[in-house]
Structure formats: structure tokens, C-alpha cells
Amino acid sequence: QVQLVESGGGLVQAGGSLRLSCAASGITFTEYDMAWFRQAPGKEREPVAVITWNGGRSYGTDSVKGRFTISRDNAESTVYLQMSSLKPEDTAVYYCAATRSGGYLFDGRRYNYWGQGTQVTVSS
Numbered sequence: 001q002v003q004l005v006e007s008g009g010g011l012v013q014a015g016g017s018l019r020l021s022c023a024a025s026g027i028t029f030t031e032y033d034m035a036w037f038r039q040a041p042g043k044e045r046e047p048v049a050v051i052t053w054n055g056g057r058s059y060g061t062d063s064v065k066g067r068f069t070i071s072r073d074n075a076e077s078t079v080y081l082q083m084s085s086l087k088p089e090d091t092a093v094y095y096c097a098a099t100r101s102g103g104y105l106f107d108g109r110r111y112n113y114w115g116q117g118t119q120v121t122v123s124s
Contacts, residue, residue, distance in 0.1 A: 002026035002113045004096045009118030012086055016122070020081040022096030022115055029077035032100050036070060036081045037108055038092035038120075047106040048094070049081060060106045063089070086122045093117040 008020040020036070033052045037060075039045040047060030049070035059065045069082040079096060097111035104110065 002098075004098060004113055004115035006094065006096050006115040006118040009094060009120045011121045011123065014087055014122055014124050016086050017082070017084040018086065018120060020083070020094055020096075020118060020120070022079045022081075024077045024079070024096075024098060027077075027098060027113070029072075030074050032098045033102070033105055034070075034072060034079040035097045035099075035105060035111065036079075037095045037097060038090075039095070039117075040089075040092040043092075045095070045108055047108065050105040051079060052105070053100070058105070083120070086120075088122045088124045091120060091122050093119050 003025045005023045012018055035050040036048040037045050038048050048064055050058045051070045051072050057070055067085045072079045095117045096115040098113040099111040101110050
């Protein structure tokens with residue numbers, strides 16, 4: 001049974017930092033591209049960052065470039081999202097996702113597995 005379990009969310013002041021983690025089980029982690037998506041209240045889900053099975057990184061929105069870093073630890077089957085210089089507009093539920101279907105990795109429909117989400121709230 002596949003599980004993606006996110007952790008690390010919480011309440012932080014603007015300008016602060018958080019590191020999200022997503023622990024995967026039930027999959028051969030090294031075969032999967034991993035991603036973080038987020039969904040703010042009343043808004044559509046948007047891609048935040050992707051890391052391919054071989055470590056290639058891409059960021060889905062210009063607003064996080066230079067502030068967020070995605071990484072993975074294959075030995076721990078875990079993907080991370082280091083977030084710094086947080087802004088109130090980063091407030092959202094953050095979801096981890098996994099796919100090995102390739103293609104356009106910013107399209108959430110390509111992902112087979114999703115975590116339950118972790119809330120990030122940034123106060124001004």
C-alpha cells in the first residue's frame with residue numbers, strides 16, 4: 001500500500017522558514033518523480049516544485065524561485081521542500097505527489113499518488 005506522509009507545516013511569521021518533509025512507502029522511490037503542489041482557500045491547486053527521479057529540479061511558479069528549494073533523500077525515501085522568506089501569500093495546504101508516468105510534471109493529473117496535505121500558514 002502506497003503512502004505519502006507530509007509533515008513540517010505550521011504557523012510562521014512572514015520572513016520565516018519552514019521545511020516540509022514527505023516520507024514515501026510502498027513504492028520504489030528511486031523510480032518516481034516527486035512534486036509539491038499547494039492549494040490556497042478559494043484557489044486552484046498549483047504546482048510548486050518538482051524533482052525528477054535523477055535529481056533534476058524545476059519550480060512551478062516564479063513567486064517561489066529563489067525562496068524554495070526541493071530536494072530528495074533516496075536512502076530515506078523522502079522529499080523535502082525548504083521554504084524561506086515566507087510571505088502571507090504562501091499560505092496554503094501543501095501536498096506531496098509521486099509519479100513515474102513522465103511527461104509534463106507540473107500537471108497534477110499525471111500523479112498517481114498524493115499525500116494528505118500539510119497546512120502552512122504565514123502571518124503578516
